[in-house]
Amino acid sequence: MQTTTSFAVLLTALAVTAQDQRPTALVNARILTMTDGGSIERGTVLIRDGKIEALGPDVRPPLGARVIDVAGGTVMPGYVHAWSGAGLSAAPRAPQEAPDPTRGRRGRGPRPEVTPQPSSGGNSASKRVADGVYERQDVFADLLREGVTSLSVRPLAPGFPGLAARLEPDGTTHGDLVVDPESYVVVAPATNTAGKKLLKDEFDKAKKALEERKKPPEPQKPAGTEGQPAATPDAKPAEPQKPAEGGKPAEEPKPQEPPKPQEPPKPQEQPKPATDAKPAAAPAQAQPAPKKDPNVEVLADVLDGKRKTFVRMSTVMEMQHWLDAVGETRFPMVVVADAPDSRRGRLDEGIAELKKLGATVLLAPRLLDLPFSRTLVNVPQRLHEAGIALGFVLPDDPAGIRDLRFRLMELVRSGLPADAALRAVTAVPAKLLGIDDKTGSIVAGLRADLLVFDGDPLDPSASLRHVFLRGREITKDPTR
């Protein structure tokens, strides 16, 4: 009892010191709101309780507020990184990497059914990348110090690699880090016969599943019919995707996970022998468990417009092959062009295709060369001029984020409006992720995720002075 009390006191004390309760006022700042309201040339941003309480030229800092004079400097929203691979490679929790007890006993006992992953990929759309994110990595905090206040990590493999997760970059436990384990569905179509067939087949299955759902509720019957088209479930249960099903309907940020970060993988690992796992897993589910393929269900959600979908298509060639394979299948999508290649069609050559897909674009912020020439093309500018909502794919490492401003500068000096360039790393990706009601712009009521520069953010001589995440100032690493 005594220990708990003192523990609680200690925790409160920690919390108090960590979170300065005083409101903070950034005064004399040029405020880039990243809204249609434009910028405020000289004004104050007032931060209280982690939120932006007020902003404007006439806002007076209240008594006792911590006042930071930003004269000559700029306040803008924190970078929103919507398509990151940060921290994914060094994930010791990745279930696949655990030693497999059945390995080395070739021909004896049931071998774990591993779905072959050819270059065209497979469908594991319900696989959550969050389950493979190891929280104790410096990279998240490092990115935060460079200004990335919102971070989404995505799986990256051909086909349907799974679900991306939205992270809170200052999280130290898995639960604090992962705020949305099912942020969006990732599709990475492969441009070959098998890849196009996969797209077509899986979306056909998803369409059937969607039809099943829309039928009047008849719980038993669809269960039987549903199991058949899903030829893969036999192969899937061995993979620890089951929790995805449980978590999906509630869509809760799974608070029960963090207390036992080391434990959960193990029970999932043990039932690897596929035949044993199935009867064991089914009663655990307790419900009458209609045998639905969770991967197909996720795609059915996509077709139903219930999930955000990011499709990795860096070139017009890939978009044309997508239209050729599943052109009639339409759903709101974000086209992610993280590896543009002018030898496979620049996106500005595919504006007709983009409009056909109704897509918004997340694009690598760079100029592209014209083949056989020294001419460079400002693709973002051309897309912007064509009226296509434009976000940028940010680099994955802290040094890259420092470079980001120079990439933007390069685009701006060759014609992209500065406002569009900065929105493309803040408000636009926030909108694509569906978190524009929380962050991504400077509006009263939104989270105070702010960056303070001592000049114009696009000016190479200006440097990043302060980073605020939910109103809390992130101390800069003094060695950098």
Place this chain on the structure above:
Amino acid sequence: MNLALPIGVALAVATITADLSAQRFQGRRRPPREEGGAAPVADAPKAERKVSSWTAITGGDVHIGDGNVLRGATILIGDDRIEKVGHDIEIPEKATRIDAAGKVVAPGFCVVRMQGVAAGGGSEVRDDLNPFDPSIKMALAAGITSFLWQSGGGSNTPAGKSAIVKLAWGDLPSMVKEENTVVSMRVPLDASSMANLRKLVRQARDHLDKVREFEGKADAKPEDRPKPPQGVDDLLAVMQGRKKLWISAGSGGGGGFGGMMARPSGGFAQKEVRQALEVAELVGQGVVLDVPVEAWVVPDEVAATGSMAIVMPRLVVSSDPGRPDDTGSNIAQAAILDAAGVPISVTVPTGGYGGGATVGTGGILGRDLHTPFVDAAFAVRGGYPSRKALRILTLDAARISGAERRVGSIEAGKDADILILDGDPLNYKTFVQSALVNGKVVYRKDEEPFYRHIQR
């Protein structure tokens, strides 16, 4: 001399007229078949065809593709196809006009073999085409607007996939219009392979007889329709004239460094040519001899089967001193075959010193497809009549690829694949000024980096 000229002209005219009757080569021994290969044009132009955009190329000297030239003629293009060709053509008001006065207009070149342009390495060409491959523009600069893509084949029986790939820049859906017009196999066949082929042909014949019998019956039920025996689909298609059969020698298809340097006995020599013609007799259709070395020794036999040939005029294979008869390559091969009535196309030496049947910046100019007309010119140097030499790259190349219904000449109803050139199409000084594929301008010399610096 006084007499020779008129006779020569008369002969040339006669040849061309005969060519225009089109069925000449298929019909030497057998009456032309109904299915396949017969119709020179996909759809006859219909008056009611709905056209959303018109283009007119006016005032140029139009090489039709069969050897004839219409001076100062107009080509009217409706969307992706040629609507009319000739003089005094009424041009719709809204038509986009392209002035070709003082220029030469020719059909886009069809190449019978090309690699590394647009097509990936997959088994289905349409699934990994890259419509933005920069080498498409390079090929267009060389005048190439379509090529035959092939995959598989080259075994002891007819097999393989093929497609006519159009170099429609940036437009994936219109790049593949015809598929599987060609299958291929190789010679020499040993006794057992030949016996196997005979067996398959017999099975296919039996099947065709059954089908005929079935179709003759008045009370035939559709479900009783005889099913083709396994493994003869491609052979059946060849026998019915639906697909062209290409025959090459050895595994290298006569091309390659080995093909260039090999002794006649190792290449596509007389013996292999005769066996290929034997196969032609067996299937009852003319075949395509894929770069034969010694077909020039037996031109009449080739012509008698209704076969065609792809030649490599620059191929040099020395004669065999140990044999008393004619052996080795002959630069006059194209001319000799033509005189016998065998349509030919050309291809370039592959391997050895450079690019081969591709376009790129890695090879030695002249040993790749940057200058297909130079290879046609080599045929002319060997005696091929220059007046109709353009056929080598256009109409006859299209026939050899099984694509003559779509491409190869400027005729009403065909795809509008057209070049506008600043001189004679086969002159080495000539440049492609602009190229149209499927009625759209996809290449302009002044806008692309390859040759725009050359201003004369």
